[in-house]
Amino acid sequence: MKIAVLIKQVPGSDSALPLNGDGSWIDDGLVNFVMNESDNYALEEGLQIREKIGDGEVVIVSMGPERVQRVIREGLAKGADRGIYLEESGQSETDPLSIAKSFALVLKDESFDLILTGLQSDDTGMGQTGVLLGELLGMSTATLGIETDILSDTIRVKRELESGWFQWVKLPLPASVSIQSGINQPRYPSLKGIMG
Secondary structure, eight states: OOEEEEEEEOOTTOOOOOOOOOOOSSSSGGGGEEEEEHHHHHHHHHHHHHHHOOOOOOEEEEEESSHHHHHHHHHHHOOOOOOEEEEOOOOOOOOHHHHHHHHHHHHTTTOOOOEEEESTTTTTTOOHHHHHHHHTTTTTEEEEEEEEEEEEEEEEEEOOSSOOOOEEEEEESEEEEOOOTTTSSSOOOOOHHHHH
């Protein structure tokens, strides 16, 4: 099974957000950037699916300035097989449709069976990229995933609804699933992975 996991680098929750000289955006050079929390859970879910099946490839996909490669390396140190970096020119893109189109251009020829994204980013919180990407690639989609189960050519996803309710949906593969924080316990990078 070929699994893509979209990872976004976001300002850490404890990081100051100083403005640049003209006050139009934050000064990136003074911000502590980290892996988006729900993307970390999506990565762990992808790694666990690969381990359960006993075969496959987990590919980290990230877009942004050169510093974003740090979260790709972190994902590789946690056990991903390879990374795809999409360089973004100019100011950070925040429109979910434009972001999804950029990812779709790169991913369409990769033939992924499953694309996992975090439910939403810690910075803008829009939560639309995974669904839009699934639509652009002609995949079935599910959001708010709190449990997954791969069954040969389908995936069952337990979706979190409100007031403690949930719903199981069964999707044909290929599929795009947005993962909710708390679905699993993300692993730490291994020393071997960090040094490799």
